[in-house]
Amino acid sequence: MSDRRVPLVVLGAGPAGVAAARAAVEARVAVVLIDLGARLGGQYHRREPEAFATSAPGALHHGWARWSEDVTHLERSPRFTHVAGAGVWAIQHLADGGMRIATDREDLPSFETDALIIATGANERVVPFPGWDLPGVLTVGGAQALLKGQGMRPGHAVVISGAGPLLLPVAAALARVRTNIVALTDANDPRRWLSGSPRGIPLSKVREGASYLATLARHGVRLRPRTAAIAAHGDGRVEEVVLARLERDWTPIPGSERTVTADALATSHGFVPDIGVAVGLGCLLDAQDASAPAVVVDRSQATSVPGVWAAGEVTGIGGADVAVHEGRVAGLAAALMLGGDVDEDELERAIARRRADAPFLRTLAGVLTVGDGWTSWLTPDTTVCRCEEVTLATIDEAIERRGACDLRSVKLTTRCGMGHCQARICGPSVAALLTARTGQPPADAGALDRRPVLHPVPLGRL
Amino acid sequence: MADSLRVGDEDPRGLTRGARVELTFDEVSIEAYAGESIAAALLAADVRAMRRTRRHEAPRGLFCGIGACHDCLVRVDGSAPVRACLTPVRDGMAVTTHVLGEGGPS
Ligand SMILES: Cc1cc2nc3c(=O)[nH]c(=O)nc-3n(C[C@H](O)[C@H](O)[C@H](O)COP(=O)(O)OP(=O)(O)OC[C@H]3O[C@@H](n4cnc5c(N)ncnc54)[C@H](O)[C@@H]3O)c2cc1C
Ligand code: FES
Numbered sequence: 001m002s003d004r005r006v007p008l009v010v011l012g013a014g015p016a017g018v019a020a021a022r023a024a025v026e027a028r029v030a031v032v033l034i035d036l037g038a039r040l041g042g043q044y045h046r047r048e049p050e051a052f053a054t055s056a057p058g059a060l061h062h063g064w065a066r067w068s069e070d071v072t073h074l075e076r077s078p079r080f081t082h083v084a085g086a087g088v089w090a091i092q093h094l095a096d097g098g099m100r101i102a103t104d105r106e107d108l109p110s111f112e113t114d115a116l117i118i119a120t121g122a123n124e125r126v127v128p129f130p131g132w133d134l135p136g137v138l139t140v141g142g143a144q145a146l147l148k149g150q151g152m153r154p155g156h157a158v159v160i161s162g163a164g165p166l167l168l169p170v171a172a173a174l175a176r177v178r179t180n181i182v183a184l185t186d187a188n189d190p191r192r193w194l195s196g197s198p199r200g201i202p203l204s205k206v207r208e209g210a211s212y213l214a215t216l217a218r219h220g221v222r223l224r225p226r227t228a229a230i231a232a233h234g235d236g237r238v239e240e241v242v243l244a245r246l247e248r249d250w251t252p253i254p255g256s257e258r259t260v261t262a263d264a265l266a267t268s269h270g271f272v273p274d275i276g277v278a279v280g281l282g283c284l285l286d287a288q289d290a291s292a293p294a295v296v297v298d299r300s301q302a303t304s305v306p307g308v309w310a311a312g313e314v315t316g317i318g319g320a321d322v323a324v325h326e327g328r329v330a331g332l333a334a335a336l337m338l339g340g341d342v343d344e345d346e347l348e349r350a351i352a353r354r355r356a357d358a359p360f361l362r363t364l365a366g367v368l369t370v371g372d373g374w375t376s377w378l379t380p381d382t383t384v385c386r387c388e389e390v391t392l393a394t395i396d397e398a399i400e401r402r403g404a405c406d407l408r409s410v411k412l413t414t415r416c417g418m419g420h421c422q423a424r425i426c427g428p429s430v431a432a433l434l435t436a437r438t439g440q441p442p443a444d445a446g447a448l449d450r451r452p453v454l455h456p457v458p459l460g461r462l
Numbered sequence: 463m464a465d466s467l468r469v470g471d472e473d474p475r476g477l478t479r480g481a482r483v484e485l486t487f488d489e490v491s492i493e494a495y496a497g498e499s500i501a502a503a504l505l506a507a508d509v510r511a512m513r514r515t516r517r518h519e520a521p522r523g524l525f526c527g528i529g530a531c532h533d534c535l536v537r538v539d540g541s542a543p544v545r546a547c548l549t550p551v552r553d554g555m556a557v558t559t560h561v562l563g564e565g566g567p568s
């Protein structure tokens with residue numbers, strides 16, 4: 001099949017990608033929006049399958065009205081093409097400054113494009129612990145995806161445990177559909193930001209948090225701060241979860257352990273930007289947090305690579321509203337470069353709105369912390385890399401006895417990160433373990449995100 | 463069924479599932495609804511383990527739910543392994559546990 005040349009490709013149909021696409025089509029630039037999902041929405045606005053019918057599709061979603069307006073507007077535009085159900089597995093630079101984008105949709109040609117907006121979002125970060133690889137343990141976002149995407153509860157007796165602002169909306173949504181929530185715990189103490197006391201948390205977010213807590217209270221679910229699921233047990237599937245109270249740095253308090261019966265444990269401890277595409281294209285990274293490198297962008301969301309912009313969680317964790325603000329800037333800026341009909345004052349206004357998010361982002365960064373004490377949840381035989389079944393003992397041996405001092409050398413000595421998920425799950429933990437054991441973050445942060453093939457592809461396509 | 467994992471009238475969206483379909487998992491018959499992912503259908507049928515690992519033959523199941531972790535790999539009608547969380551059910555499909563990491567996607 002011959003390649004198709006388009007002016008602008010947006011990769012990722014979440015809040016950031018959709019806002020970018022809308023801004024660009026409004027500026028009369030033709031946009032191809034590519035996403036793995038069957039429907040627009042990304043993680044935040046994930047929907048039920050088209051084979052399901054709904055009478056009130058937005059009832060489980062926050063901010064549905066604005067979202068459906070964006071989507072309706074986009075889908076009506078003759079300049080908009082949605083390439084759904086397509087995983088992008090490779091992007092190459094072309095000699096003429098453009099890029100070639102290959103997807104796993106066998107019925108479609110590759111796309112050649114002059115400009116690209118990367119809006120690939122984030123993956124969840126999950127701290128490993130004994131039993132986290134048992135069936136029945138899933139991520140908090142995975143539980144949310146099951147509910148929003150499938151109308152399904154993750155289990156009959158569910159523990160929700162982790163850290164960060166995702167816990168509350170997911171727990172509240174599960175409570176609303178009468179899930180039996182055995183325990184809800186946050187390893188940090190979210191009461192401070194829920195009260196709105198740190199500067200920069202917008203009132204709307206404080207209200208949103210309060211409404212989730214009220215829903216949970218109505219269903220008799222209490223949030224336990226400074227508590228975590230530190231182990232799961234069961235014969236071939238989760239049967240019991242061990243909860244412990246934690247010190248401020250997440251070290252379990254001896255004697256505080258309590259075992260509860262559960263058939264599902266939803267757990268995650270924050271987000272990591274999904275930078276694989278950006279790394280492949282050579283975009284500069286900010287690796288201040290070696291466990292969660294983010295793509296560096298300037299005020300108009302341009303990356304260090306000409307013709308490539310980035311917006312949303314891939315540039316740092318900020319949530320759906322910030323993703324929309326960034327998407328709009330990126331869409332307008334890319335359209336301007338492509339000769340679209342962009343009012344420069346409008347671009348400046350969009351940039352100013354994104355700038356106004358800065359205090360919130362600083363506060364959020366202070367809230368989204370992973371305590372160093374999690375390493376004491378593990379035993380030597382705890383799996384760290386799920387795909388290649390690499391244990392903590394093997395990684396420690398590589399670092400302490402075989403002198404591995406960066407991500408690449410741990411990968412080569414242990415096979416950590418070489419499996420199917422290509423380090424999406426274990427990468428942040430390996431970086432954190434290296435930092436803990438050697439006293440400094442690995443110099444090659446982001447190295448595990450370098451993937452010649454971004455997603456497994458049918459052999460025939462290679 | 464009160465203890466079903468499928469959300470019923472409690473779903474505020476007023477959800478109606480697609481047509482009833484039937485598939486098999488390791489030769490046991492399972493009911494599902496058009497539009498559901500294989501992973502969701504298995505979960506509803508109380509199946510939690512979808513693949514077995516290469517080294518320890520340990521059971522694995524739905525984990526990330528969004529196609530990132532590949533712990534939900536299954537085979538469909540003898541195919542190369544696919545991600546159960548991304549693959550919709552089809553009437554009459556024969557799903558089997560993916561074992562020993564053999565024949566993985568490239
Ligand atoms: C599983 C999960 C559930 C979440 N649930 C919530 C929630 O309920 N509430 C909340 O406030 N926040 C949630 N978040 C946080 C969420 O990341 C942000 O709130 C928001 O969705 C960010 O918007 P975005 O546009 O940056 O990215 P996303 O919404 O994540 O969109 C990125 C899109 O890019 C696509 N993509 C990435 N790589 C490729 C590729 N190679 N090929 C094709 N497509 C690709 C993805 O499929 C996805 O659709 C969740 C995150 C995750 C990971
Ligand atoms: S559950 Fe992670 S890929 Fe399917």
